[in-house]
Amino acid sequence: xxxxxxxxxxxxxxxxxxxxxxxxxxxxxxxxxxxxxxxxxxxxxxxxxxxxxxxxxxxxxxxxxxxxxxxxxxxxxxxxxxxxxxxxxxxxxxxxxxxxxxxx
Amino acid sequence: xxxxxxxxxxxxxxxxxxxxxxxxxxxxxxxxxxxxxxxxxxxxxxxxxxxxxxxxxxxxxxxxxxxxxxxxxxxxxxxxxxxxxxxxxxxxxxxxxxxxxxxxxxxxxxxxxxxxxxxxxxxxxxxxxxxxxxxxxxxxxxxxxxxxxxxxxxxxxxxxxxxxxxxxxxxxxxxxxxxxxxxxxxxxxxxxxxxxxxxxxxxxxxxxxxxxxxxxxxxxxxxxxxxxxxxxxxxxxxxxxxxxxxxxxxxxxxxxxxxxxxxxxxxxxxxxxxxxxxxxxxxxxxxxxxxxxxxxxxxxxxxxxxxxxxxxxxxxxxxxxxxxxxxxxxxxxxxxxxxxxxxxxxxxxxxxxxxxxxxxxxxxxxxxxxxxxxxxxxxxxxxxxxxxxxxxxxxxxxxxxxxxxxxxxxxxxxxxxxxxxxxxxxxxxxxxxxxxxxxxxxxxxxxxxxxxxxxxxxxxxxxxxxxxxxxxxxxxxxxxxxxxxxxxxxxxxxxxxxxxxxxxxxxxxxxxxxxxxxxxxxxxxxxxxxxxxxxxxxxxxxxxxxxxxxxxxxxx
Numbered sequence: 001x002x003x004x005x006x007x008x009x010x011x012x013x014x015x016x017x018x019x020x021x022x023x024x025x026x027x028x029x030x031x032x033x034x035x036x037x038x039x040x041x042x043x044x045x046x047x048x049x050x051x052x053x054x055x056x057x058x059x060x061x062x063x064x065x066x067x068x069x070x071x072x073x074x075x076x077x078x079x080x081x082x083x084x085x086x087x088x089x090x091x092x093x094x095x096x097x098x099x100x101x102x103x104x
Numbered sequence: 105x106x107x108x109x110x111x112x113x114x115x116x117x118x119x120x121x122x123x124x125x126x127x128x129x130x131x132x133x134x135x136x137x138x139x140x141x142x143x144x145x146x147x148x149x150x151x152x153x154x155x156x157x158x159x160x161x162x163x164x165x166x167x168x169x170x171x172x173x174x175x176x177x178x179x180x181x182x183x184x185x186x187x188x189x190x191x192x193x194x195x196x197x198x199x200x201x202x203x204x205x206x207x208x209x210x211x212x213x214x215x216x217x218x219x220x221x222x223x224x225x226x227x228x229x230x231x232x233x234x235x236x237x238x239x240x241x242x243x244x245x246x247x248x249x250x251x252x253x254x255x256x257x258x259x260x261x262x263x264x265x266x267x268x269x270x271x272x273x274x275x276x277x278x279x280x281x282x283x284x285x286x287x288x289x290x291x292x293x294x295x296x297x298x299x300x301x302x303x304x305x306x307x308x309x310x311x312x313x314x315x316x317x318x319x320x321x322x323x324x325x326x327x328x329x330x331x332x333x334x335x336x337x338x339x340x341x342x343x344x345x346x347x348x349x350x351x352x353x354x355x356x357x358x359x360x361x362x363x364x365x366x367x368x369x370x371x372x373x374x375x376x377x378x379x380x381x382x383x384x385x386x387x388x389x390x391x392x393x394x395x396x397x398x399x400x401x402x403x404x405x406x407x408x409x410x411x412x413x414x415x416x417x418x419x420x421x422x423x424x425x426x427x428x429x430x431x432x433x434x435x436x437x438x439x440x441x442x443x444x445x446x447x448x449x450x451x452x453x454x455x456x457x458x459x460x461x462x463x464x465x466x467x468x469x470x471x472x473x474x475x476x477x478x479x480x481x482x483x484x485x486x487x488x489x490x491x492x493x494x495x496x497x498x499x500x501x502x503x504x505x506x507x508x509x510x511x512x513x514x515x516x517x518x519x520x521x522x523x524x525x526x527x528x529x530x531x532x533x534x535x536x537x538x539x540x541x542x543x544x545x546x547x548x549x550x551x552x553x554x555x556x557x558x559x560x561x562x563x564x565x566x567x568x569x570x571x572x573x574x575x576x577x578x579x580x581x582x583x584x585x586x587x588x589x590x591x592x593x594x595x596x597x598x599x600x601x602x603x604x605x606x607x608x609x610x611x612x613x614x615x616x617x618x619x620x621x622x623x624x625x626x627x628x629x630x631x632x633x634x635x636x637x638x639x640x641x642x643x644x645x646x647x648x649x650x651x652x653x654x655x656x657x658x659x660x
């Protein structure tokens with residue numbers, strides 16, 4: 001298992017008021033994402049635990065695009081990866097953001 | 105000028121006929137009429153075969169003359185040797201055992217799905233002298249020119265004593281194989297599941313069949329086209345939505361062929377839901393050249409599909425097809441009739457769109473299913489996934505694609521077939537689908553093949569659909585634009601990350617690349633609840649329990 005930690009400064013805070021959300025499942029080719037509103041408004045931290053080695057650059061690219069698109073300030077995001085493909089990662093992250101917006 | 109027509113010819117004109125008579129005479133001790141006992145099958149083959157014969161041992165996409173394959177593999181290699189195997193499918197282990205034993209030496213084929221790995225190894229070890237890897241139509245055509253079989257080993261559900269054969273839904277390649285063999289004085293041997301007084305319908309007339317062997321077990325059929333809806337991913341649903349919105353609706357595609365992957369299964373399952381909501385019923389996806397895909401059942405039941413002609417059959421679909429003769433082609437006996445040659449020709453000339461998946465796409469849009477150590481062959485995709493220059497009838501989608509390719513240049517109006525590759529940017533085990541160079545190029549060098557095996561050539565591909573969007577290659581005007589259009593939908597693969605971002609944004613502004621949001625699609629709407637059926641069991645329910653799924657797909 002490899003752990004990758006990424007930290008970003010965002011334009012502003014993530015919208016919505018849900019304190020936390022969880023999407024996906026830990027299964028082969030899938031992943032579980034836990035989002036928690038736990039950081040200052042312009043900080044986003046993403047912690048990835050993955051069994052797949054050698055994909056750090058891909059993770060960085062996927063998460064950087066996600067941060068650019070959604071400005072998830074204040075969120076601490078933990079990813080428990082089961083070898084998901086980048087498209088699944090991006091989809092789960094977006095689903096997580098939507099749940100943070102919708103939930104209360 | 106001297107007329108020489110009155111000079112008597114010294115050559116014999118019927119050597120084929122003589123050879124046939126000798127073979128039949130040698131075989132006669134094993135036959136009563138046309139019937140041969142199954143324990144004499146190997147002796148029969150040793151009697152009729154001559155070293156170097158061209159032999160078709162069906163070997164189709166789905167049905168297998170598996171008993172005759174086993175019988176041939178048991179032949180004495182001192183008697184039966186150096187055969188030239190000319191058949192579409194190398195599917196069974198026995199097909200390769202023939203080469204290992206020296207019974208066969210040369211091979212011309214189309215498709216090798218499950219034997220792709222062992223075949224690549226046998227080629228590397230020079231145990232097989234490879235002629236070519238063909239498309240189906242190409243191999244069938246060569247049966248009538250320079251690859252006519254001396255002996256055809258076929259397979260049917262039942263036969264009568266005159267050799268009339270009933271093949272039912274799995275007629276597949278047999279009529280073309282037997283026509284070429286029988287009319288060129290070859291020998292035709294059929295394995296059948298049972299002997300009957302009268303066959304339900306005559307798929308092959310008895311006067312083209314020399315021997316019939318009742319096999320100890322029913323022949324094997326590969327269930328190739330059953331896709332469990334439960335395995336369809338959200339990303340595949342997204343690509344299916346993109347294809348429906350950005351291609352089917354955009355061009356008004358009614359006549360088409362689908363590949364066998366999960367992406368196209370997702371399209372089939374979205375017709376009664378997503379496409380229905382867009383009001384597209386009757387305007388898209390009405391006429392198919394297609395195997396009987398179980399995932400199309402909901403679209404058939406809701407009145408989307410008007411007609412389907414099939415290459416072969418699918419395990420478990422017999423009763424459903426029998427009950428839907430308005431949709432499928434069926435015989436007077438009621439059972440469905442398939443024919444790979446006819447359906448391939450139909451898919452080539454009479455459809456406006458081919459859409460299928462692949463394992464690798466390069467920067468020119470060439471695609472291949474060959475990966476390191478595996479030769480899967482082609483089958484039908486290259487025929488249907490090509491722009492037929494022999495086409496002369498117009499249709500709206502064909503003309504629209506032609507106009508896009510012509511870029512307003514004056515000249516003769518000409519259409520284009522829509523050839524679509526639908527893929528996810530990464531395949532199994534995070535292997536990138538987009539590559540700088542196809543593995544098949546390296547493989548061709550290693551095995552000293554004349555041609556790298558290419559499934560669909562880039563210049564035939566009109567669109568590439570991925571979860572990142574649609575690249576319309578018809579609108580690309582230079583090789584560079586084309587490369588950037590491909591990189592622009594290649595996601596986070598090295599090829600995708602190597603894009604010129606500015607060039608890609610320019611292409612998007614011109615509509616060459618279209619993102620989900622450009623088509624009004626929210627990726628978060630790509631959810632399994634959009635599928636008309638979410639399991640094999642639901643497909644069965646849609647069919648009124650007429651669909652009888654193969655056991656390995658029954659998980660309840």
